[in-house]
Amino acid sequence: MEKDILAHVTQPSNAISPVRILYLGGLGRSGTTLLERVLGQLPGTCSVGEIVHLWRRGVLDDERCGCGAAFSECAFWTAVGERAFGGWDRSLGERMTQLQPQVDRTRFIPRLATASRRPPAPQLAEYVDTFARLYRAIGEVSGAPVVIDSSKHSSLAFCLRTDPRVDLRVAHVVRDSRGVAYSWTKEIRRPESGDPGSLMARFSPSRSAVLWNGHNVSFALLARLGTPTVRLRYEDFVAAPAGTLERLASFVDLPARAAAWDFLDGRTVRLSPTHTVAGNPMRFRTGELTIRRDDEWRDRLPARSRALTAALTFPLLAGYGYFGRSGAPGD
Secondary structure, three states: OOOOOOOOOOOOOOOOOOEEEEEEEOOOOOOHHHHHHHHOOOOOEEEOOOHHHHHHHHHHOOOEOOOOOEHHHOHHHHHHHHHHHOOOOHHHHHHHHHHHHHHOOHHHHHHHHOHHHOOOOHHHHHHHHHHHHHHHHHHHHHOOOEEEEEEEOHHHHHHHOOOOOEEEEEEEEEOOHHHHHHHHHOOOEOHHHOOOOOEOOOOOHHHHHHHHHHHHHHHHHHHHOOOOEEEEEHHHHHHOHHHHHHHHHHHOOOOOOOOOOOOEEOOEEEEOOOOOOOOOHHHHOOEEEEOOOOOOHHHHOOHHHHHHHHHHOHHHHHHOOOOOOOOOOOO
């Protein structure tokens, strides 16, 4: 049964305590949607998908929420918009899509890394203020102390760290770069768009390897700058889901194990609908799901692409334990 997400719409705003965000970071196709769906079943959490895309795909394009309704017809997002901004307006979506390329790009990370030493630029302040108000409203409407954002983008995480109203905690998710590279070559449809020909982005193995390096190095830098960060591997999560949940629950100050965890039985999880605004199509999946490791790349990724990806990502790939270290997935 879906969590009663509207039960606390009238809850008074707390303008003092920062809103607690569990931010799933890393390169796409690393298993973050699966992780988010399972985490979203934890009591005390509200999973909202890839918020970085809300302005375009929700406000402007009115794509489907994870609950199945169009964004404009979803009771949850209607309540959030009213609480945060007095309602959703196209001008807000247009303004945020204008601001994003000005402040929220990977090339701006060196500047964002030192942003705390000086007053933020007006565009950055406006951009982050809008996110802070949005997160606050999500927490108040859902009644959940922890909002799960699976935006993944390292640059957005660097933006968010500049605002004291956001209690940012990052789960840095890594997956074998060869598995990620194969996934980016696959043709995956976007059912939420309403266009049967709409596909998710695709990258070549070399391009995905460069992105994999960049995002992972960026999240390592974010941790060195003091943002609370825990790194976990997709392969370890699918092997022992309960252990990963306990670790992350503790990380965001939720009960590490509760009797209410009746949604998980070994590697079988029962998924209820959530209000996610973007992500892998499996965000629409409900009911029982067996958590299995996807190693299709071992048979489907051409040997040349596999070798090229491994070579381009070797230092981090080895550092994360993907070359025969005890307990690692192996070569």
